[in-house]
Amino acid sequence: xxxxxxxxxxxxxLRTGSFSSIFNTVGVYAIAILFLALGAVLQLTGVxxxxxxxxxxxxxxxxxxxxGIVAVGMAFVTYSGNFADMSVPxxxxxxxxxxxxxxxxxxxxxxxxxxxxxxxxxxxxxxVVGKFKANPIIWTLAVNYVTMxxxxxxxxxxxxxPDMVGSQxxxxxxxxxxxxxxxxxLIGLPLVILLVLVVLGQFVLTxxxxxxxxxxxGSSPRAARLSGIAVxxxxxxxxxxASFTATIxxxxxxxxxxxxxxxxxxxxxxxxxxxxxxxxxxxxxxxxNIFGVLGGSLIIGILNNIMTLFGIxxxxxxxxxxxxxxxxVGTNALSLRRLGRDDA
Amino acid sequence: MSEPVSGCAxxxxxxxxxxxxxxxxxxxxxxxxxGEVHALVxxxxxxxxxxxxxxxxxxxDYTGEIAIGGQLALLHSPTLAKRHGIGxxxxxxxxARPISITENLLAGRLPRRGPFLDKARARALAKExxxxxxxxxxxxxxxxxxxxxxxxxxxxxxVLGNKPTILVMDEPTSxxxxxxxxxxxxxxxxxxxRGIAIVYISHHLPEIFRIADRVTVMRDGKKIATTPVAxxxxxxxxxxMVGRSVKEFYRREERSIGEVRFRVGGLSRLxxxxxxxxxxxxxxxxxxxxxxxxxxxxxxxxxxxxDRADEGSIELDGKPVRGSTMADxxxxxxxxxxxxxxxxxxxxxxxxxxxxxxxxxxxLSLAGIFSKARGKPRVxxxxxxxxxxxxxxxxxxxxLSGGNQQKVLLAKWLASEPKVLILDEPTxxxxxxxxxxIHASIEKLAREGCTVLLIxxxxxxxxxxxxxxMIMRKGHFIREMQYSECSEESxxxxxxxxxxxxxxxxxxxxxxxx
Numbered sequence: 058x059x060x061x062x063x064x065x066x067x068x069x070x071l072r073t074g075s076f077s078s079i080f081n082t083v084g085v086y087a088i089a090i091l092f093l094a095l096g097a098v099l100q101l102t103g104v105x106x107x108x109x110x111x112x113x114x115x116x117x118x119x120x121x122x123x124x125g126i127v128a129v130g131m132a133f134v135t136y137s138g139n140f141a142d143m144s145v146p147x148x149x150x151x152x153x154x155x156x157x158x159x160x161x162x163x164x165x166x167x168x169x170x171x172x173x174x175x176x177x178x179x180x181x182x183x184x185v186v187g188k189f190k191a192n193p194i195i196w197t198l199a200v201n202y203v204t205m206x207x208x209x210x211x212x213x214x215x216x217x218x219p220d221m222v223g224s225q226x227x228x229x230x231x232x233x234x235x236x237x238x239x240x241x242x243l244i245g246l247p248l249v250i251l252l253v254l255v256v257l258g259q260f261v262l263t264x265x266x267x268x269x270x271x272x273x274x275g276s277s278p279r280a281a282r283l284s285g286i287a288v289x290x291x292x293x294x295x296x297x298x299a300s301f302t303a304t305i306x307x308x309x310x311x312x313x314x315x316x317x318x319x320x321x322x323x324x325x326x327x328x329x330x331x332x333x334x335x336x337x338x339x340x341x342x343x344x345x346n347i348f349g350v351l352g353g354s355l356i357i358g359i360l361n362n363i364m365t366l367f368g369i370x371x372x373x374x375x376x377x378x379x380x381x382x383x384x385x386v387g388t389n390a391l392s393l394r395r396l397g398r399d400d401a
Numbered sequence: 402m403s404e405p406v407s408g409c410a411x412x413x414x415x416x417x418x419x420x421x422x423x424x425x426x427x428x429x430x431x432x433x434x435x436g437e438v439h440a441l442v443x444x445x446x447x448x449x450x451x452x453x454x455x456x457x458x459x460x461x462d463y464t465g466e467i468a469i470g471g472q473l474a475l476l477h478s479p480t481l482a483k484r485h486g487i488g489x490x491x492x493x494x495x496x497a498r499p500i501s502i503t504e505n506l507l508a509g510r511l512p513r514r515g516p517f518l519d520k521a522r523a524r525a526l527a528k529e530x531x532x533x534x535x536x537x538x539x540x541x542x543x544x545x546x547x548x549x550x551x552x553x554x555x556x557x558x559x560v561l562g563n564k565p566t567i568l569v570m571d572e573p574t575s576x577x578x579x580x581x582x583x584x585x586x587x588x589x590x591x592x593x594x595r596g597i598a599i600v601y602i603s604h605h606l607p608e609i610f611r612i613a614d615r616v617t618v619m620r621d622g623k624k625i626a627t628t629p630v631a632x633x634x635x636x637x638x639x640x641x642m643v644g645r646s647v648k649e650f651y652r653r654e655e656r657s658i659g660e661v662r663f664r665v666g667g668l669s670r671l672x673x674x675x676x677x678x679x680x681x682x683x684x685x686x687x688x689x690x691x692x693x694x695x696x697x698x699x700x701x702x703x704x705x706x707x708d709r710a711d712e713g714s715i716e717l718d719g720k721p722v723r724g725s726t727m728a729d730x731x732x733x734x735x736x737x738x739x740x741x742x743x744x745x746x747x748x749x750x751x752x753x754x755x756x757x758x759x760x761x762x763x764x765l766s767l768a769g770i771f772s773k774a775r776g777k778p779r780v781x782x783x784x785x786x787x788x789x790x791x792x793x794x795x796x797x798x799x800x801l802s803g804g805n806q807q808k809v810l811l812a813k814w815l816a817s818e819p820k821v822l823i824l825d826e827p828t829x830x831x832x833x834x835x836x837x838x839i840h841a842s843i844e845k846l847a848r849e850g851c852t853v854l855l856i857x858x859x860x861x862x863x864x865x866x867x868x869x870x871m872i873m874r875k876g877h878f879i880r881e882m883q884y885s886e887c888s889e890e891s892x893x894x895x896x897x898x899x900x901x902x903x904x905x906x907x908x909x910x911x912x913x914x915x
Contacts, residue, residue: 266766273759277748283707283739284759284813285728343750 085336085352092359096366105366113362115243121358122247123306125351128329128336129254130302132350133295136262138275138342139186139193141330142299147204148178149307149322154208156232156308157219157317164228172304178204179300183293201326208319217317235312247309251351254302258347271295275342324375331382332357339389409471410435410598411456411567416465418451423832425451427622428465433567433598438589440601440609440630443619444642445829445858449602452619453569456600457489458482470566488565490573494556496544503527503540506559530558534588550581557588568592569600572693574608586612604692606635606897620644635897636890643860643889654844658868659683661719662852663735663821665704668713673699674876677713681821686843686853688867690860690892696876697856698740701825704854705737706730717820731760734820738810738827740856742803746810749799753789754780756798756809760817776816783812787838804835811839815846822846823854828862840866860889872896 096108107113127145134142152171159167182200186193219229238246262268273281274291282288303322310321336353338345357378364374411433418426426448433439443449455463461477468474469485476482496505504511506527512519527540534554544552553573560568570589574582589612592599601613609616610630617627618641625641663681668674674696681687691697702708704715706727715722722733730737739745747756758765758776765776777794784792787808789801798809807828814822824843828836843866847853857863863870864887872880872895880895 264771265769266762266771267769269755269758269762269766269771272751272755273748273762276750277744279745280748280759283727283737283745284762285726285731286759286762287726287728341750343748 081337082346082349082352085349085356088335089352089355089359092356092363096359096363099363099367105363108363108366113366115245117358117362118248119245120361121354122245122251123309124325124328124332124357125251125354126247126254126302126306126309127325128332128350128354129251129258129347130299131329132258132333132336132338132345132347133262133271133298134193135330135333135338135340136275136342136345137271137292137295138278139292139295140340141194141197141326141333142182142296142303143194143197143326144178144182144200144204145197145299145303145326145329146322146324147201147208147319148175148300148303149310149325150317150319151175151178151204151208152304152307153311153321154212154217154317154319156311157217157222160219160228160232161222161225163225164231167228167232168308171308172301175300175304175307176297179297180293182300183296184289186296187289187292205319212317219315219317232312233315236309237312247306250305250309254305255347255351258350262347267291267294272343275344277343327378327382328357329354331378331385334382334385334389340386409433410437410469411600412466412468412471413452413455414466414468416452416455416463416467418455418460418463424622426455426463429619429622429624431617431624431627433600435566435596435598436593437615438593438599438601438613440603440613440616441619442603442606442609442616442638442642444860446621447619447642448622449619450571451622453489453571453600453602456482456487456567456569458487483563486564486566488560488563488568490557490560490568490570494552496552496556496559498545499543501541501543502531502538502547502555505544505555506530506540506562508559510562526562530562531555533561534558535584535591550577550584553577553581553585554588561592565597567598567600569602571602572604573601574603574605582608606638609638610635618642635894639890639893643893653865654848656684656844656848656868658685659850662717663854664714664716664719666714666716668700668703668715669711670699670703670708671711672876674873677878679871679878679881681852681854683850683852684847685869686847686855686867688863688870688887689854689856689873690863690870690896691873692896693858695873695896697873698825700873701737701823701854701856704823705735707737731817734818735823736760736814736817736819736821737823738814738825740826740829742806742810747798747806747813749806750797752795752797753784753801753809754794757783757794757812757816760813779816780812783815786815787812787842802832802835804831807831808835808838811842815842819851821852821854823856825856826858827855828857828859836862860892863887863892864889874898 096105099105100108127149131142131145134140152175155174156167156171159170178200182197185191185196219232235246240249262271270281270286270291273284273286274288278288281291303325306325307322311317314321332353333350334340334353335356336345336349336351338350360381361374364377369377409432413429413431415428415430416426417424417428429448429452431452441449441452454460456467456476458476458479458481466473467476469487474481474485476485476487503523507523512522512526524540531538531540534557536551536554536558538547538551544555547555574585577585589599601609603609613630615627615629616633616638618625618638620642625644659682661680662683665680666678668677677700679687689697689700699708703710706722706725706729709725717733717735722735723729727737743749748759754773754776757780758773761776762771765772780794783789784794789805789808789812798806801809811827827843828839831839840862843853843855855863855867867887868884870882870887870892871878872882872892874896882891882895
């Protein structure tokens with residue numbers, strides 16, 4: 058039976074406004090500025106101290122850099138329609154261990170070794186999810202726990218320290234510098250890496266053939282397949298990118314704490330996903346951009362900072378972040394459903 | 402056939418249903434008597450399904466009156482329809498496969514004792530329902546453990562459980578084997594005997610002559626005639642379904658047909674089609690005609706590299722097609738327009754230009770850098786050529802009308818500049834304006850030397866566009882017809898298994914395999 062052509066499409070398009078526009082890129086930065094203003098007001102009214110101090114601003118930026126690095130890579134997974142890479146926390150921890158262990162052979166070897174191991178995790182995730190259509194959340198969650206088990210087994214449940222493993226003092230100081238190196242005594246290396254990754258990521262997402270294929274895959278994997286796109290390969294590459302940036306963040310965190318520990322990356326999975334969805338990338342895939350993800354990371358960083366200055370405990374912070382995640386995803390889904398597209 | 406005296410179980414008087422831009426059902430009056438099997442026939446888009454959806458309570462804005470058992474009834478929701486004793490049996494089963502027959506049969510009305518399920522009574526009720534369709538199965542079996550045929554009967558039993566007085570069956574035999582169809586017909590006879598009014602929709606005319614008492618023919622949303630089956634021939638029904646001679650409507654411009662471009666030899670995919678062999682030339686539009694389930698789409702998916710053949714060869718310009726993936730086939734110039742526009746054809750959340758360029762991303766990229774600008778002239782030209790409305794490349798495809806979405810899908814494959822374009826139902830569900838545009842575009846493509854394979858259930862489309870039509874039936878190419886021999890009547894009769902013209906034999910096996 059013929060399905061008749063429907064009118065009224067324009068009315069639908071008009072209603073796209075209100076809710077979902079909050080989550081566009083400009084809106085995200087507006088919210089970030091709003092949060093900064095909130096912090097300022099709280100300080101001026103004497104509720105919290107020190108929010109506006111240069112030291113605290115630097116703290117915010119450093120924290121944003123770590124979450125942001127993870128989020129930029131993971132955003133490719135979200136964009137591909139595969140939600141999130143939950144193996145990020147132990148990938149961060151694991152590559153930290155690898156790097157410290159390899160420091161005895163020099164900093165370069167350690168760096169390359171850690172990156173290779175990280176990429177291997179990404180290839181594994183991407184292969185299984187892309188080729189065998191495994192549920193991405195369940196699969197990467199399983200990888201997260203298996204990797205954690207491997208770490209605790211291999212290193213007999215011990216943390217390791219850069220100074221312990223070798224006499225390569227030069228390599229150790231280079232390793233310490235990953236987090237501590239500051240240009241002009243101000244801009245930290247992680248922030249520089251983040252900004253480079255954001256620009257590169259945005260370029261890859263919008264200007265390369267891979268980015269275009271990723272958009273098609275995230276929007277409609279079946280249509281992408283029937284357009285002759287190797288969907289499996291595209292999905293695989295998105296997971297590889299997620300693991301790549303997780304490895305970088307893992308090395309930075311390990312450098313920061315000067316210790317290889319399996320819990321080094323704990324919480325980064327959820328912080329990153331929250332930054333991604335706040336940044337306007339819907340869990341349905343194919344929507345949003347990397348600049349938005351940077352804005353989302355900024356919001357998460359400022360919010361964490363305010364909460365900490367406020368004296369809110371870690372557990373309560375988790376609760377608040379969870380609630381924000383639910384609200385963002387929920388309103389996003391609702392506004393799309395109201396448009397008659399049940400695809401959030 | 403017996404003439405029941407019990408009057409009309411269902412009467413639809415002057416009912417109409419319009420959608421924006423079209424009238425799907427136009428002032429139709431239709432009645433079914435108790436204990437009668439009333440066949441409803443018509444081409445795709447004739448309005449049969451809309452008429453039946455009206456009965457199922459899918460619309461709350463139809464006009465006209467519906468009387469059930471002599472009483473006026475408002476069928477504005479599926480619940481109301483069910484309450485008025487209307488049961489629908491669709492082609493696709495509505496059963497949940499992993500759960501038991503009992504739970505499927507009694508879904509929503511499982512007997513209880515206090516807060517608990519009354520298992521013994523549920524089982525007894527299920528047994529009783531199964532017996533009513535002649536099944537003797539253990540009702541605790543999950544649906545996935547019984548045969549397709551069994552599942553179809555369980556489906557019927559489930560609908561019977563609601564004690565319908567009117568039963569609508571939409572192509573109920575499309576998934577059944579010969580013996581199973583015979584059993585279904587027995588059950589239908591039994592239901593008749595119990596005074597149930599049955600509306601039977603089928604494209605398979607022989608079935609209608611087997612079991613129906615009367616037949617109503619629809620065309621273009623209107624009722625053409627209702628007549629006792631005994632007083633009508635197969636040719637007369639086809640004539641009524643088709644109405645006019647299409648050849649008058651299509652003005653053909655001469656096309657020059659060149660050398661052989663596409664050659665398929667002994668191609669088989671076991672269980673779907675066997676020994677398919679044909680040649681198609683440059684500039685030729687070759688039609689593939691067959692009833693649903695004849696294996697047309699399965700064939701198309703192999704010809705485009707989406708599925709693998711079990712045996713046989715595919716040659717393009719005298720050389721075997723290289724590679725095994727759709728990307729390989731696409732690169733060599735074979736494009737495929739899927740019949741499933743919304744889930745396989747288009748990314749409906751993306752804008753027009755992204756969709757039009759989606760099959761040529763690599764061709765528009767240099768060293769991995771994609772240039773949308775390089776594709777823009779192509780997008781603009783195609784939007785103009787196909788008069789896609791609104792002519793805005795940044796418009797989200799999901800917000801376009803069905804006809805314009807279909808044009809975007811065609812534009813996507815025209816953008817790939819194919820040597821061989823395989824079209825699977827290129828105008829299904831589109832309005833007449835879009836259809837004319839798409840047809841003009843297909844003809845233009847052929848004039849430019851492209852080989853077009855046109856798979857369609859739309860007979861006027863096949864007759865109007867094709868230079869030759871291959872008739873596919875039960876997975877085999879059974880006949881080839883030149884343009885001069887093609888008419889809607891001859892195609893429909895051939896697809897139903899008539900081997901020569903005018904041979905009006907009633908073939909009880911007039912069905913394809915699933």
